[in-house]
Amino acid sequence: AQSVAQPEDQVNVAEGNPLTVKCTYSVSGNPYLFWYVQYPNRGLQFLLKYITGDNLVKGSYGFEAEFNKSQTSFHQKKPSALVSDSALYFCAVILSSGGSYIPTFGRGTSLIVHP
Amino acid sequence: EPEVTQTPSHQVTQMGQEVILRCVPISNHLYFYWYRQILGQKVEFLVSFYNNEISEKSEIFDDQFSVERPDGSNFTLKIRSTKLEDSAMYFCASRVGQGVTEAFFGQGTRLTVV
Numbered sequence: 546a547q548s549v550a551q552p553e554d555q556v557n558v559a560e561g562n563p564l565t566v567k568c569t570y571s572v573s574g575n576p577y578l579f580w581y582v583q584y585p586n587r588g589l590q591f592l593l594k595y596i597t598g599d600n601l602v603k604g605s606y607g608f609e610a611e612f613n614k615s616q617t618s619f620h621q622k623k624p625s626a627l628v629s630d631s632a633l634y635f636c637a638v639i640l641s642s643g644g645s646y647i648p649t650f651g652r653g654t655s656l657i658v659h660p
Numbered sequence: 661e662p663e664v665t666q667t668p669s670h671q672v673t674q675m676g677q678e679v680i681l682r683c684v685p686i687s688n689h690l691y692f693y694w695y696r697q698i699l700g701q702k703v704e705f706l707v708s709f710y711n712n713e714i715s716e717k718s719e720i721f722d723d724q725f726s727v728e729r730p731d732g733s734n735f736t737l738k739i740r741s742t743k744l745e746d747s748a749m750y751f752c753a754s755r756v757g758q759g760v761t762e763a764f765f766g767q768g769t770r771l772t773v774v
Contacts, residue, residue: 577760588664588751588765589703596760635703639760646691646755647716648763650703 547572549638551651559659564626566654568610568619568636577639578619579648580610584632592634595619606630626658662686666752666766673742673773681737681769683752689764690757692735694727696720696748697768703751709735710757742773 549570558564570576577596581589593604600612610621619636633655637648665684673679685692694706707717709727726738735754739746749770753763 579762581765588666588767589753591762591764594760594762646757646760647693647705647708648753649705650695652702 547638547640547649549578549636549649549651551634551636551654553654554652555655555657557657557659558626560628561625564623564630564656564658566621566634566636566656568621568651569617570619570636570638571617572638572640576612576619577646578610578612579637579639580604580608580619580621581635581637581650582606582632583635583653589635592621626656628658628660631656631658662764664752664754664764664766666750666769668769669767670770671772673771675744675773676741679739679742679771681739681750681752681771683735683737683766684733685735685752685754686764687733688756689754691715691755691763692727692729693753693755693763694737695751695753695765697751698748706737739771742771744773747771747773 579594580592583589593602595602595612603609608623633653635653636651639646667682692709695703697703705718707721708715724740729735749768751768752766755763
């Protein structure tokens with residue numbers, strides 16, 4: 546089975562502090578990993594992806610994520626959190642099946658940045 | 661910037677009624693998806709669609725569900741006889757399809773079955 550797990554339902558951080566939102570994956574073969582953000586009553590917005598190459602990938606709004614093959618993780622980080630970063634964050638893994646590449650999502654982590 | 665658009669934004673229907681959720685994917689995209697998100701729960705895959713046919717579907721996508729692309733631009737999800745447990749946010753997504761590219765999601769349709 547191929548899946549992605551987000552071990553924290555909620556992450557609380559003070560504005561200006563660094564933040565980490567965790568994601569681990571389980572997949573046969575090479576994983577293709579993504580982060581999306583969902584603001585209230587909105588759809589999912591793509592933030593960043595890892596396909597191959599450099600393990601550190603940079604995305605929108607100052608977010609970055611590090612692919613760690615030995616730990617099967619793809620944690621998302623930001624050096625200085627903003628209140629406006631408060632949202633629901635989803636990690637996703639692509640399952641390659643006949644080329645349809647179906648994104649499978651984790652349960653989501655609610656990030657709350659306190660002023 | 662091109663985007664996926666979904667209509668309506670909110671649909672209320674009585675149990676047993678048929679509903680059609682509509683989506684206009686990004687024009688040069690080749691792969692189309694429907695997902696749903698029950699309140700407070702994970703985003704769940706329903707179905708993927710490519711080359712005018714279903715390419716994958718989940719266990720959720722039973723005989724009550726169907727999809728079609730009637731006119732080359734719209735992509736619809738039909739629920740034939742809605743149940744209370746079909747109440748959820750339904751997201752349409754599309755992807756270019758050239759290599760491993762990210763999916764772009766619409767704003768969602770909130771379906772409430774009463």
